[in-house]
Amino acid sequence: MSGTIDELLMIPGPTDISGEVLKEMSSKTVAHYGEDWTEYYNETRSLIKNILHTDNDLFLFVGSGHAAIDASLGSLLEEGDEVLVLSNGIFGNKLARISRLHKAEVTVLEKEWGKAFNPGRVDNFLKESQKDFKAMLMVDVETSTGIRNPVRELAEVAQKHDLISFVDGVCSIGVEEFYMDEWNIDFCVTASQKGLGAPPGLAIVCLNDRIWQAIDDRNSEIRGWYLNLKIMKEFEEKQKGWQPYGITMAVHNVMALKKALELIEKEGLKNRIKRHRESAEFFRKSIRELGLEVLAEEKHACSAVTAVKNPEGFDSSFIIDRLQENNIRIGNGLGEFAGDYIRVGHMNQGAARVSLYPVISVLEEILEKRKKSKNGIV
Amino acid sequence: MSGTIDELLMIPGPTDISGEVLKEMSSKTVAHYGEDWTEYYNETRSLIKNILHTDNDLFLFVGSGHAAIDASLGSLLEEGDEVLVLSNGIFGNKLARISRLHKAEVTVLEKEWGKAFNPGRVDNFLKESQKDFKAMLMVDVETSTGIRNPVRELAEVAQKHDLISFVDGVCSIGVEEFYMDEWNIDFCVTASQKGLGAPPGLAIVCLNDRIWQAIDDRNSEIRGWYLNLKIMKEFEEKQKGWQPYGITMAVHNVMALKKALELIEKEGLKNRIKRHRESAEFFRKSIRELGLEVLAEEKHACSAVTAVKNPEGFDSSFIIDRLQENNIRIGNGLGEFAGDYIRVGHMNQGAARVSLYPVISVLEEILEKRKKSKNGIV
Numbered sequence: 001m002s003g004t005i006d007e008l009l010m011i012p013g014p015t016d017i018s019g020e021v022l023k024e025m026s027s028k029t030v031a032h033y034g035e036d037w038t039e040y041y042n043e044t045r046s047l048i049k050n051i052l053h054t055d056n057d058l059f060l061f062v063g064s065g066h067a068a069i070d071a072s073l074g075s076l077l078e079e080g081d082e083v084l085v086l087s088n089g090i091f092g093n094k095l096a097r098i099s100r101l102h103k104a105e106v107t108v109l110e111k112e113w114g115k116a117f118n119p120g121r122v123d124n125f126l127k128e129s130q131k132d133f134k135a136m137l138m139v140d141v142e143t144s145t146g147i148r149n150p151v152r153e154l155a156e157v158a159q160k161h162d163l164i165s166f167v168d169g170v171c172s173i174g175v176e177e178f179y180m181d182e183w184n185i186d187f188c189v190t191a192s193q194k195g196l197g198a199p200p201g202l203a204i205v206c207l208n209d210r211i212w213q214a215i216d217d218r219n220s221e222i223r224g225w226y227l228n229l230k231i232m233k234e235f236e237e238k239q240k241g242w243q244p245y246g247i248t249m250a251v252h253n254v255m256a257l258k259k260a261l262e263l264i265e266k267e268g269l270k271n272r273i274k275r276h277r278e279s280a281e282f283f284r285k286s287i288r289e290l291g292l293e294v295l296a297e298e299k300h301a302c303s304a305v306t307a308v309k310n311p312e313g314f315d316s317s318f319i320i321d322r323l324q325e326n327n328i329r330i331g332n333g334l335g336e337f338a339g340d341y342i343r344v345g346h347m348n349q350g351a352a353r354v355s356l357y358p359v360i361s362v363l364e365e366i367l368e369k370r371k372k373s374k375n376g377i378v
Numbered sequence: 379m380s381g382t383i384d385e386l387l388m389i390p391g392p393t394d395i396s397g398e399v400l401k402e403m404s405s406k407t408v409a410h411y412g413e414d415w416t417e418y419y420n421e422t423r424s425l426i427k428n429i430l431h432t433d434n435d436l437f438l439f440v441g442s443g444h445a446a447i448d449a450s451l452g453s454l455l456e457e458g459d460e461v462l463v464l465s466n467g468i469f470g471n472k473l474a475r476i477s478r479l480h481k482a483e484v485t486v487l488e489k490e491w492g493k494a495f496n497p498g499r500v501d502n503f504l505k506e507s508q509k510d511f512k513a514m515l516m517v518d519v520e521t522s523t524g525i526r527n528p529v530r531e532l533a534e535v536a537q538k539h540d541l542i543s544f545v546d547g548v549c550s551i552g553v554e555e556f557y558m559d560e561w562n563i564d565f566c567v568t569a570s571q572k573g574l575g576a577p578p579g580l581a582i583v584c585l586n587d588r589i590w591q592a593i594d595d596r597n598s599e600i601r602g603w604y605l606n607l608k609i610m611k612e613f614e615e616k617q618k619g620w621q622p623y624g625i626t627m628a629v630h631n632v633m634a635l636k637k638a639l640e641l642i643e644k645e646g647l648k649n650r651i652k653r654h655r656e657s658a659e660f661f662r663k664s665i666r667e668l669g670l671e672v673l674a675e676e677k678h679a680c681s682a683v684t685a686v687k688n689p690e691g692f693d694s695s696f697i698i699d700r701l702q703e704n705n706i707r708i709g710n711g712l713g714e715f716a717g718d719y720i721r722v723g724h725m726n727q728g729a730a731r732v733s734l735y736p737v738i739s740v741l742e743e744i745l746e747k748r749k750k751s752k753n754g755i756v
Contacts, residue, residue, distance in 0.1 A: 223602065
């Protein structure tokens with residue numbers, strides 16, 4: 001926002017995105033309804049469905065990822081519903097908190113931060129549990145630690161126990177493989193500004209018929225209007241072909257998202273996922289070569305973000321400040337890891353050596369300076 | 379979105395906005411937190427408060443105007459609360475529907491569409507009513523009809539009867555005078571894309587201490603997380619100076635809004651309001667000179683949008699299509715007026731003769747063609 005040198009934005013979202021996408025943001029305003037617009041809007045939704053590998057219903061909300069989570073959980077859950085939340089980070093805890101605010105009875109299965117859930121153990125927990133859970137809620141990529149939970153296998157466990165599976169895919173969709181239908185994931189959410197490579201502003205909710213059935217089976221009405229999936233469906237059906245929602249859509253954000261999705265299609269989803277995986281692997285390898293520790297266990301490390309333990313004697317703000325002096329912006333650890341870890345996002349433009357080298361180089365400089373200073377050279 | 383000639387967007391929001399504002403939308407992405415950003419964000423909020431003439435707390439939600447209404451009513455109302463809704467159009471009815479979805483007991487005082495509420499009659503109604511209302515909800519400018527309710531006097535009536543006053547200012551703030559504190563309005567909402575002259579995507583909620591007290595006095599917890607004002611306040615206090623909210627803010631939309639607000643300040647709020655009033659008056663006068671009828675009674679006609687009765691024998695789609703052939707986009711009537719009325723927005727770039735002349739000229743052509751055709755000339 002100021003200064004002569006543009007900042008390299010390597011936080012875990014929003015991230016630097018393509019100039020082509022940004023250009024769409026300054027398009028002339030168009031009406032948020034009409035046949036042409038609806039076709040354009042539906043094409044946008046189809047492109048997202050391609051990434052999710054699904055034929056399910058998909059809605060865009062003007063909102064952040066939290067809006068998508070709140071719309072989903074508020075539409076699904078009612079007073080007294082038992083839900084199981086798998087939590088190994090801030091965003092797992094968030095699922096629990098939001099469920100409670102919708103009056104559900106929440107059981108949290110906790111796992112050490114930085115470690116992924118073991119589907120066999122979750123299966124065992126469910127076998128022994130006396131509770132009649134309605135749904136199992138989990139985070140795909142936990143932005144606070146940089147691990148990816150095995151959502152495919154966890155959704156299988158949920159299915160085996162006849163639970164609805166809900167996946168928070170805010171930080172994973174677009175950079176990790178995700179086969180919603182094949183993996184029997186009933187409900188998933190994401191947002192525009194992470195793996196999809198668009199500016200923040202749009203939240204995405206995708207759900208199958210099992211969820212519609214569960215919503216129809218509710219004993220009480222869904223609270224509120226804006227984040228109410230039943231009302232979304234009502235407009236979708238009533239105003240199909242003209243304005244498949246009841247609000248003023250953030251048209252510029254949709255145009256930018258569509259461009260971002262077209263760029264994903266152009267790159268090829270598989271190529272994009274590979275680029276992100278390889279960039280993340282390269283980053284973790286480089287970090288370890290510097291003698292630093294990555295929080296995530298390697299086999300569950302994700303492609304979107306890496307949490308790095310600060311070198312002894314340095315707190316996060318010191319490292320963040322040194323990077324910022326070099327026009328690089330990274331994130332602090334979250335929750336219990338604030339101060340002791342830094343987090344580097346490597347999505348979109350960030351998933352490339354041209355963006356990763358500067359981060360690694362500054363970290364190297366910090367460590368070398370310390371070494372020299374310890375040796376009494378500086 | 380296609381074609382060689384840019385469409386003149388004269389729907390009742392979003393509207394054509396300044397190129398300077400659009401340019402901000404394609405700014406490089408920045409972090410949604412940090413000291414610099416928070417200062418910038420708070421400046422944005424201050425500029426809105428200047429327009430509302432208030433010192434109250436003000437929150438931005440990533441969302442449409444409906445998000446602001448839902449956040450407000452869901453935070454204020456709980457099961458069993460009695461509320462009085464003044465309704466003389468679609469958006470008045472919407473306040474009733476949303477209140478009911480938050481389990482309030484709703485009494486709707488109806489008024490003929492196109493007419494404004496009479497504060498004396500509302501006062502009488504309240505004197506005679508046996509109900510213990512908690513709040514009175516009203517729409518400032520009713521987008522469906524183009525009237526402005528006398529919110530100042532209505533808020534006085536609410537105050538006299540010790541009711542909380544809530545004003546839906548989505549279509550008025552930025553183009554109509556609004557003195558929240560002086561007029562004792564407790565709660566008001568607006569959005570980025572109407573009178574404030576920015577792209578859609580941000581919803582605005584402003585509330586005074588009386589509302590915080592009412593929220594504290596609730597017997598039940600507010601449902602949900604995203605549209606929960608108590609949680610907004612929690613983050614505001616906990617993360618003051620760094621990230622006064624718990625979500626990923628739509629940073630581009632905030633930058634565009636800030637620019638739009640700076641342009642309002644540069645033009646001068648009084649000048650802007652005068653420009654809108656004079657443009658609206660000019661438009662209504664021109665419409666009447668064509669022999670057409672304006673829905674709103676003149677003394678309560680607003681400055682944002684005009685609903686015009688279609689000339690006999692023409693339905694809205696005919697007129698809308700003729701305008702569209704000339705690259706001008708206007709809106710259909712809403713609700714019971716769909717088909718029989720057209721609606722023309724004249725906010726922002728639209729509040730100028732350069733934008734109004736084309737609309738008037740095409741309408742004139744339609745009428746002349748009919749005249750000629752009736753005279754057997756064509």
